[in-house]
């Protein structure tokens with residue numbers, strides 16, 4: 001999750017346990033990844049590749065509000081990870097010439113956390129809440145009033161003697177991002193004046209993203225090289241940029257220093273990204289589904305436990321792409337592997353290929 005700003009990482013205590021130091025390491029790795037991403041972030045709507053209708057609708061919302069001298073309606077951005085929700089939030093603030101405050105649902109676990117953020121906003125500020133579906137219920141209710149009336153009701157005391165003191169806050173624009181809009185309660189969803197759903201990018205759009213990134217990073221890349229990376233990037237700019245950096249490594253260490261098709265193929269084989277862009281998690285999900293559960297149907301939790309991942313990771317990271325590519329269908333009885341999945345794995349459902357021991 002991109003932050004560049006006020007995401008808090010609290011490790012607690014002075015002596016680190018094994019789990020904490022592991023977490024520290026991953027925080028460090030994340031910050032390297034974040035810095036690499038930040039350098040490639042488009043700064044304005046004109047630089048933002050693809051998602052034409054969302055960008056068009058959004059620019060209307062922003063321009064009209066600016067023309068009226070008012071803050072724009074609250075914006076909800078939904079879609080799988082890495083498609084540009086944080087980037088668009090930053091662009092909204094920059095197009096409006098407003099400051100931006102970043103936080104996330106998991107960081108807002110008490111109404112007081114949110115009250116502190118809301119009461120310190122500046123007039124016209126853009127408040128970005130990533131993973132807004134993970135915000136605590138009490139904070140969510142405070143947010144309804146803040147979004148509608150630019151007011152926070154601060155509750156003083158407990159029990160029957162508790163009183164709510166209304167506190168006016170500056171007009172602001174909330175930009176909420178979610179990978180799971182279905183989990184947002186209707187009263188919260190209804191308070192957003194504009195909802196943009198970001199979809200996976202076409203290969204052509206990803207080629208465009210890659211050319212832009214290669215230029216910014218000073219990487220020499222051929223058209224065939226970027227096409228090869230684009231078709232294996234799961235329709236996701238974040239993945240395209242990450243693979244570009246890995247292919248650049250390969251080209252520098254084992255190739256001629258140029259990101260061409262040969263370098264892309266060789267590097268992506270090293271990083272276990274297959275011809276359709278499936279990575280280890282994607283293939284793990286398909287393999288377990290086909291070989292252990294005979295192609296399904298199988299429930300999400302059972303599938304996730306078998307793959308050794310959190311259900312949310314399987315549902316938000318692997319599944320949307322596998323469904324879109326026609327490898328999995330979601331039915332009321334569970335997930336089912338399609339004929340395309342069996343074929344992609346080189347297995348035959350009729351022969352009951354490669355059963356894994358239960």
Ligand SMILES: Nc1ncnc2c1ncn2[C@@H]1O[C@H](COP(=O)(O)OP(=O)(O)OP(=O)(O)O)[C@@H](O)[C@H]1O
Nearest residue numbers: 002037040041049081082083084085086087237238
């Ligand atoms: N339309 C785009 N054009 C060019 N680059 C893009 C575009 N969308 C995303 N990117 C690149 O992809 C990276 C990831 O985007 P971003 O962090 O905005 O995704 P996200 O949807 O907020 O992901 P998450 O849900 O994980 O927070 C950014 O660093 C940016 O460089």
